[in-house]
Amino acid sequence: MGNTLLMRTEASYSLNFLIYIQNIFINQNQSREQIKYPYIPSKCEFRKDFEMSFKEVWSQVSKRISEYPIHDQTIFYEKTIFYKSLFAENDQSLNVYNELYLSFKVWWGSFAGRFAIERSFDVYGQEIYTGLANRLMEKEMKPQRDLSISLLYDECLYVELKPAAYFAVLPIQDWLVNHKELIQKLALCFEEKGGGGLS
Numbered sequence: 001m002g003n004t005l006l007m008r009t010e011a012s013y014s015l016n017f018l019i020y021i022q023n024i025f026i027n028q029n030q031s032r033e034q035i036k037y038p039y040i041p042s043k044c045e046f047r048k049d050f051e052m053s054f055k056e057v058w059s060q061v062s063k064r065i066s067e068y069p070i071h072d073q074t075i076f077y078e079k080t081i082f083y084k085s086l087f088a089e090n091d092q093s094l095n096v097y098n099e100l101y102l103s104f105k106v107w108w109g110s111f112a113g114r115f116a117i118e119r120s121f122d123v124y125g126q127e128i129y130t131g132l133a134n135r136l137m138e139k140e141m142k143p144q145r146d147l148s149i150s151l152l153y154d155e156c157l158y159v160e161l162k163p164a165a166y167f168a169v170l171p172i173q174d175w176l177v178n179h180k181e182l183i184q185k186l187a188l189c190f191e192e193k194g195g196g197g198l199s
Contacts, residue, residue: 016114066167118151
């Protein structure tokens with residue numbers, strides 16, 4: 001049996017924007033030595049149940065992307081999903097949110113944003129692809145569809161990132177630091193039940 005694996009990698013607008021918001025939230029209660037990107041010097045008013053709401057939005061967004069990866073940008077442009085779920089709803093927080101959204105959009109569209117994340121995967125991407133393809137051929141498994149991998153610029157701290165059926169979300173340290181273990185983790189995407197789900 002020959003290699004039939006097709007693997008698509010993309011740095012998701014929506015999921016990376018959620019990580020951006022997560023890090024701003026975390027930074028409000030961190031010491032200066034533990035601050036994550038982006039650092040925003042002013043306080044943002046988040047919902048009191050931010051962590052629970054974040055998990056719900058993450059689950060909803062990642063499920064939609066896993067089903068239709070091409071809809072990622074559409075989800076990102078549905079700005080209210082993020083604002084209404086994660087921020088206290090008032091005029092001041094709406095203005096702050098709009099500034100954060102624009103800040104992310106500018107960074108993400110630059111060479112230092114999405115382009116850099118996707119290119120950084122290229123360092124080990126071929127090795128990961130070859131390892132996965134070989135593993136599938138050894139087990140005589142034929143993929144039913146493309147493997148879609150969504151790349152993150154930082155780790156998700158509120159949701160455990162488990163591979164799902166033909167879909168995985170990977171923070172940058174997984175492919176730059178832990179790339180040897182990654183093949184085994186990604187192989188779960190091809191199991192009968194599709195790994196451990198989306199959340």
